[in-house]
Structures are given as C-alpha cells and as structure tokens.
Amino acid sequence: MSDELFGPGEPGDPTYLKGSVCRACGRAEFPRRAECPACGAESEPVDLEGPARLRVSSAVLAQPPGSKVQAPYGVGVAEFPQGLCVIGLLVGEPAAGATVEVVVHEPYPGGRIFAFREPGFLPAVAI
Amino acid sequence: MKDVVIAGVGIHPFGRFEHGYREMGELAARGALADASVGIQDVDMVFVANVGAEMAKGHNVVDRIGRTGVPVINVEAACASSGSGLFMAAKMVESGAADVVLCLGVEKAPRGFIASSGFDQWQIENGLGVNPMYFAIQAQELVAATDATVEDLADVSVKNHRHAVDNPHAMYRREVTREEVLASKPICPPLTLLMLCAPNEGAAAVVLMSRKEAERRGVAAPVTLAGLGLVSRGPDDWFVPAPAYQAERTSLSARAATAALEDAGVTVEDVDVVECQDTDAASELIAYSDLGLCKPGDEAALLRSGATALGGRIPVNPSGGLLSKGEPLGASGLGQVHELVQQVRGRCGSRQVTDARVGLGHVMGAGHNSCVVVVHR
Numbered sequence: 001m002s003d004e005l006f007g008p009g010e011p012g013d014p015t016y017l018k019g020s021v022c023r024a025c026g027r028a029e030f031p032r033r034a035e036c037p038a039c040g041a042e043s044e045p046v047d048l049e050g051p052a053r054l055r056v057s058s059a060v061l062a063q064p065p066g067s068k069v070q071a072p073y074g075v076g077v078a079e080f081p082q083g084l085c086v087i088g089l090l091v092g093e094p095a096a097g098a099t100v101e102v103v104v105h106e107p108y109p110g111g112r113i114f115a116f117r118e119p120g121f122l123p124a125v126a127i
Numbered sequence: 128m129k130d131v132v133i134a135g136v137g138i139h140p141f142g143r144f145e146h147g148y149r150e151m152g153e154l155a156a157r158g159a160l161a162d163a164s165v166g167i168q169d170v171d172m173v174f175v176a177n178v179g180a181e182m183a184k185g186h187n188v189v190d191r192i193g194r195t196g197v198p199v200i201n202v203e204a205a206c207a208s209s210g211s212g213l214f215m216a217a218k219m220v221e222s223g224a225a226d227v228v229l230c231l232g233v234e235k236a237p238r239g240f241i242a243s244s245g246f247d248q249w250q251i252e253n254g255l256g257v258n259p260m261y262f263a264i265q266a267q268e269l270v271a272a273t274d275a276t277v278e279d280l281a282d283v284s285v286k287n288h289r290h291a292v293d294n295p296h297a298m299y300r301r302e303v304t305r306e307e308v309l310a311s312k313p314i315c316p317p318l319t320l321l322m323l324c325a326p327n328e329g330a331a332a333v334v335l336m337s338r339k340e341a342e343r344r345g346v347a348a349p350v351t352l353a354g355l356g357l358v359s360r361g362p363d364d365w366f367v368p369a370p371a372y373q374a375e376r377t378s379l380s381a382r383a384a385t386a387a388l389e390d391a392g393v394t395v396e397d398v399d400v401v402e403c404q405d406t407d408a409a410s411e412l413i414a415y416s417d418l419g420l421c422k423p424g425d426e427a428a429l430l431r432s433g434a435t436a437l438g439g440r441i442p443v444n445p446s447g448g449l450l451s452k453g454e455p456l457g458a459s460g461l462g463q464v465h466e467l468v469q470q471v472r473g474r475c476g477s478r479q480v481t482d483a484r485v486g487l488g489h490v491m492g493a494g495h496n497s498c499v500v501v502v503h504r
Contacts, residue, residue, distance in 0.1 A: 002249070005249065027362065027373065028373075029371065030370065030371040031370070031371075037362055038362030038363075039362075055268070055271075056263075056264050056267045056268060056271075057267075058260065058263045058264065058267060058315050058316050058317075059315060059316055060254055060257050060259075060260055060314075060315055061312075061313050061314055061315065061316075062240075062312070062314050064240050064251075064254060064256065064257040065239075065240055065251075066251040066252065066256060067251065067252065067253070067254040067256070067257070068252045068253070068254070069252075069253055069254035071254070073254055075254070075255065075257075075260055075315075077264055079374055083373060083374045083375070084371055084372075084373065084374065085371060085372050085373070085374055086370065086371045087255060087260075087264065087370050087371065088255070089253065089254065089255070096267070096271065107253055107254065111252070111253065113249070113253040
C-alpha cells in the first residue's frame with residue numbers, strides 16, 4: 001500500500017506523496033485517482049513534494065484501536081501548493097504555520113509511512 | 128415535505144445497559160406506537176437505523192412486537208443513520224406508498240473510540256484512523272480562522288451539560304465547570320475528554336402518518352414533519368474518513384440545512400429550537416454558522432451572548448446534546464427528533480423552550496452524510 005501513497009526512500013529521506021490533478025478542473029486529490037471525483041474528467045499523476053504549509057498541528061494522546069503507532073504522537077495537516085490539505089504524522093513538533101516537507105517515516109519498528117517534518121530538523125541523537 | 132406528520136415518538140434512554148439492542152429498540156418502538164395510539168398491526172412499513180448490530184437487526188426488533196408481514200428495511204449511514212431512515216420513511220408517506228410508517232433508530236456501541244469508521248487499513252495501522260483527530264483538526268481550524276478560543280469550546284460543554292440535568296433520557300446529568308472541562312484528560316489537542324461525546328447505547332422511534340390518516344385516526348398531538356434535507360459527499364466536502372481535503376472546502380451541513388428549510392418553506396429566523404450534532408464542542412460552534420444561526424466567524428460571539436442556552440434567543444441542544452446524552456450512532460438523529468417534537472408540544476418541563484413552535488435537528492456522519500429535519504407545531 002505504501003508504494004501507492006508515497007515515493008521511495010529510507011526513514012528520514014525526503015519523499016513525495018502520489019497525488020493526482022484533474023486535467024479539466026484542476027482539483028488535486030490524494031490518494032491518486034484516475035478520474036476526477038468532481039467532474040469525471042481524466043486526472044494525471046502529480047508528485048506532492050512541497051514545501052507545504054503546516055495548517056494544523058495536533059496530536060493523538062490516547063491509544064486508538066488498531067494503531068501500531070504508540071500514543072502519544074503528533075499529527076497535522078499539510079497544505080500543498082496545489083490547494084490540497086493532507087493529514088499525516090509529524091516528525092518533531094512543528095507548529096501550525098511552519099514550512100514542512102514530506103519524509104519517509106518509521107512510526108513503529110518495521111513500519112513505513114509518509115510524515116511531515118520541518119526542513120533541517122535533526123532528531124536528538126543519544127551519545 | 129407535503130402533509131407528513133409525526134403522530135408519535137418514543138425513546139429508550141441513552142446510556143449503558145445490561146440488556147441488548149433488541150430490548151432497547153422494542154421499548155422505543157412501543158413507546159412511539161402508544162404515543163400515536165396505533166398498534167403494530169396498523170403499520171405499513173418499518174425502517175430501522177443501526178450501525179453496529181447483527182444482520183437483519185430491524186427484523187429482530189420488530190419480531191418482539193408483532194409478525195405482521197410488512198416490509199422491514201434496515202438503514203445505515205453512520206451518525207446520519209436515523210436521519211437517513213427518517214428520510215426514507217417520510218418519502219414513503221409523502222408519496223402515498225404508505226399511510227403509517229414506523230421509523231426506529233437503535234444502537235449498542237462498545238466503550239471508547241469507535242473502532243471502524245470506514246478508514247483504510249493504512250490509516251488505521253499508522254494511527255491516522257482516529258475520529259477525535261478529525262474533530263480536533265476542525266477545532267483547530269475554527270480557532271485559527273475565528274476568534275473562538277479553547278475556553279469557548281469548554282463553554283459549549285458546560286452549557287450542554289447544564290441543559291441535561293433535567294433530561295431523564297441523558298447519560299450524564301451533572302453540571303460541569305469550564306475548569307473541569309479544560310482539566311479533563313487531553314485526547315487530541317485542543318479537545319479534552321469532556322469536549323467529546325461518548326459512543327453509547329439507546330433507541331428512539333417515531334410513527335409517521337399522512338396528515339389525512341392522522342386526522343382520520345384523531346391523533347392527539349400530531350407534529351408536522353415540514354422539511355428534510357439529506358446530502359452526501361460533494362467534491363469539496365471533507366469529513367471522516369477522508370485522508371485529504373481541498374484548501375477551500377464546502378459544508379455538507381449547510382447544504383442539508385438549506386434543503387430542509389426550503390422544503391419546509393421557512394427560514395432559519397423562524398426556528399425556535401435546535402438540536403445539532405455536537406459530537407465535540409467545536410462541531411456545535413461550526414454548526415451555528417453551517418445552519419445559518421450566525422455568520423461564519425461569529426460562532427463564539429453567538430455562544431457568549433447566551434443566545435444558544437436555554438432562555439436565550441435560539442436555544443441549541445436543550446436536551447443536553449450528544450455531549451451529555453452520549454451518541455448511540457443509529458439512534459442519535461431520532462433522539463433529536465424526539466426532543467424537538469416534545470419541545471414543540473410543550474412537554475419538556477424545566478428544559479422547555481418558551482413557546483417553541485419550529486424545531487430543527489441536524490446530524491452529520493462518517494462517510495460524509497448530513498441530514499437536517501424541520502418540524503413544527
């Protein structure tokens with residue numbers, strides 16, 4: 001599934017979301033669609049790579065059912081220049097309004113998902 | 128909506144119970160039949176709204192009341208399930224396909240987070256299939272776009288809990304303070320536990336009739352089902368479980384409200400009492416502007432003015448709302464209709480809205496559904 005959602009990379013690498021844009025009305029969608037859900041016209045693939053603006057910064061503080069990610073963890077909404085807002089996990093604690101990029105993330109051992117991170121963010125390293 | 132009346136209403140309290148959904152549904156259905164002074168033998172068709180029970184749930188409830196052979200149809204649309212059932216039932220009566228229709232909503236949900244709201248597996252496994260996260264996103268966008276504050280969110284909960292003290296059908300009937308709401312367990316910032324409703328158990332039912340049938344039967348206190356608006360997702364709407372949304376989005380609730388008011392031939396200024404989908408405190412504020420009670424941006428000002436509290440100009444959720452009653456998904460919409468019918472009949476005791484004539488109910492559910500209903504005396 002992750003192949004259909006975002007580009008390649010190792011955890012921490014910048015990547016992109018696999019979206020689509022309608023050839024007729026210009027609406028962007030994620031995940032990718034072959035046809036525009038609004039007007040039915042053909043859509044073309046687009047890579048949503050940002051930089052994006054973090055529109056919302058929140059968190060999940062109680063453990064949800066079925067989640068392999070252990071709460072608490074940060075979640076947010078990134079608004080891409082194509083006019084599309086995407087919900088995703090956060091790396092670090094970017095505040096609303098921050099500029100973010102899309103990165104490959106390992107939210108639990110062996111897991112792979114996209115996440116949003118401020119460019120240049122460096123995780124604390126144990127010495 | 129032409130000449131459709133609500134002849135009777137019934138309810139099983141919302142809360143936590145030892146008995147099952149069948150018993151809850153039976154109690155609400157029998158209550159509505161008795162209120163309408165009809166028996167199950169008089170009913171031409173039954174619609175049953177439910178999300179989580181077994182197959183043929185409606186049939187299993189109706190079987191406890193009678194075996195009359197009429198169609199029993201189950202309806203599911205998340206939080207808008209009973210709104211959708213009511214829509215079908217009303218259209219049947221309006222079209223002349225049926226004279227007497229029983230519509231029931233019933234739910235027995237487990238405690239805690241709702242486990243499946245139509246999320247994809249990748250959302251669930253990666254911690255993104257979380258209903259309160261969606262509500263938190265809406266709340267943050269509201270706080271960012273308007274002058275609404277976290278204190279305002281708390282005050283919605285305070286208001287609705289105060290209303291519920293006198294509602295025997297509500298789960299939580301204790302007043303709470305702003306400080307208590309803010310200090311309750313953080314779930315998804317800015318939302319705390321007491322700003323979120325609890326999925327729970329309960330049932331509510333109505334008996335619909337054509338006006339002619341109600342007159343023929345001499346129904347004691349018919350209430351006009353004046354307007355219904357039911358909408359599903361359009362291209363720029365966003366709600367659970369969609370992983371993305373357009374930067375400029377539209378409101379399902381606003382479209383449902385416009386349709387219902389137009390159907391009823393009234394304007395929002397004519398509405399005396401509102402029951403809305405306060406899944407969380409921010410959802411109630413968003414509903415204020417979606418339903419046309421105020422302009423976008425004026426939601427918090429409307430709350431602070433006291434207009435939406437009992438005694439105010441346009442009381443919202445005099446029942447205590449879902450924040451106090453809890454939300455049995457399949458029953459919540461008809462629970463609102465029960466409250467509105469009793470309000471316009473003047474039967475709500477200490478939580479009665481003075482001289483309530485026109486009531487508006489609003490539900491909004493996962494999968495992108497919204498139903499608005501207008502009733503009047």
